[in-house]
Amino acid sequence: MPATTSVGFGEILKKNREAILSDWARELSSMLSRQKDLIRESELKNQCADFVEQIIRATQAGEVSNIQGPAWSGLRELLGKISASRALQGFSPTETATFVFSFKKPLFTKLREEFVREPDVLFRELWTASMLLDEMGLYTAEMFQKSRESVINRQQKEMLELSTPVVKLFDKVLALPLIGTLDSARTQTVMESLLKEIVDSGSEIAILDITGVPTVDTVVAQHLIKTVTAARLMGAECIISGIRPQIAQTIVHLGISLTDVITKATLADAIEVALDKTGFEITQVARQN
Amino acid sequence: MERIPILRMGEFLLVTIQVDMHDRLAMTLQEDLTRKISETGARGVMIDISGLEIVDSFIGRMMSHISSMARILDATTVVVGMQPAVAITLVELGLSLKGVHTALTVERGVKYLEESAQKRGRGRTNGRRAH
Numbered sequence: 029m030p031a032t033t034s035v036g037f038g039e040i041l042k043k044n045r046e047a048i049l050s051d052w053a054r055e056l057s058s059m060l061s062r063q064k065d066l067i068r069e070s071e072l073k074n075q076c077a078d079f080v081e082q083i084i085r086a087t088q089a090g091e092v093s094n095i096q097g098p099a100w101s102g103l104r105e106l107l108g109k110i111s112a113s114r115a116l117q118g119f120s121p122t123e124t125a126t127f128v129f130s131f132k133k134p135l136f137t138k139l140r141e142e143f144v145r146e147p148d149v150l151f152r153e154l155w156t157a158s159m160l161l162d163e164m165g166l167y168t169a170e171m172f173q174k175s176r177e178s179v180i181n182r183q184q185k186e187m188l189e190l191s192t193p194v195v196k197l198f199d200k201v202l203a204l205p206l207i208g209t210l211d212s213a214r215t216q217t218v219m220e221s222l223l224k225e226i227v228d229s230g231s232e233i234a235i236l237d238i239t240g241v242p243t244v245d246t247v248v249a250q251h252l253i254k255t256v257t258a259a260r261l262m263g264a265e266c267i268i269s270g271i272r273p274q275i276a277q278t279i280v281h282l283g284i285s286l287t288d289v290i291t292k293a294t295l296a297d298a299i300e301v302a303l304d305k306t307g308f309e310i311t312q313v314a315r316q317n
Numbered sequence: 318m319e320r321i322p323i324l325r326m327g328e329f330l331l332v333t334i335q336v337d338m339h340d341r342l343a344m345t346l347q348e349d350l351t352r353k354i355s356e357t358g359a360r361g362v363m364i365d366i367s368g369l370e371i372v373d374s375f376i377g378r379m380m381s382h383i384s385s386m387a388r389i390l391d392a393t394t395v396v397v398g399m400q401p402a403v404a405i406t407l408v409e410l411g412l413s414l415k416g417v418h419t420a421l422t423v424e425r426g427v428k429y430l431e432e433s434a435q436k437r438g439r440g441r442t443n444g445r446r447a448h
Contacts, residue, residue: 219405219408223401223404223405226401226421227400227401230421230422231421232425254409257408258401258404258407258408260413260419261396261403261407262404262419262421263396263399263420263421263422263425263426264421
């Protein structure tokens, strides 16, 4: 009797909605005592009601094999939203997935009551429902992770922007204090923000200070040279400063040629060169006392 | 046929590229410019590429070729107003345009040309300079 399969537990869910929901709520509060601190009861109740509503709707459409089908899009969306909000509220992945898995007990209890005389049907319905709920649980965990990843990505981006400030030192002189390792993505950001600033401020000289760069290998050097070349193409000159003795040794040992670039040991030296090139001079004023 | 105008400014030539370059246009410019340099005896060439937003390796190479050709004809070349995106593209293409002088603005480009003309003028005896 294939007709039973498609209506099966969905029908029962619809018939016993209120009873199952209250059972589930009890189940949830006993399983996750901590949730009370993190989420309001009314919100949780709404989510439960929506969840059941979506399952009923999807099972009525007749699709019970997997939750990737179009009939389940409403439920997937709901689970995605729940996972994302759980991730922000500080739930663990287990706790988030438990929200779905805890639905099994009240549902299965009701199923048993309904099909107590038909063990074959009962088994089939249990199996279908169990499979679906497992999929939902996994989907929840996946969405949870995705929302966490998006948070991490955003933070990474923010850090990238924070770590590449272009500073105007003086008229026509820019400084770019680099901190941390230079990878391709960062070099791109550094280059873009530097070139943009060169155009905006009409600067002639840019000082790349690498005091905060822990190591310089061939890749980092390559990126530095790229930045310097791009700035030169725009018509600005670059000075690399803050080269520590170890880094100077490494650069030479690696056979990297920095002959086309002005290099200075400290930022102060670089500033002096820059001022000299732009025609300024810093002098000490004789003080009275 | 489409051509890029070459303007004469005293002893310098000014080329302003306002449209996207395609290969034929670049070749035409190369020919026109070299002819113009030898005709006018120009001492400097300024190429303003502030309107250029897309470059490929061919255009990049063309720029350094023009610069080398102008040098052989005894004119200094300066490329001005390169857009950041263009600079990044050229670097990623591995074209550093060695030997091409660059400047941020037309004003600074003119200054550079005048300076280099003056420097070379000292060694030369002809009085082609206008003042």
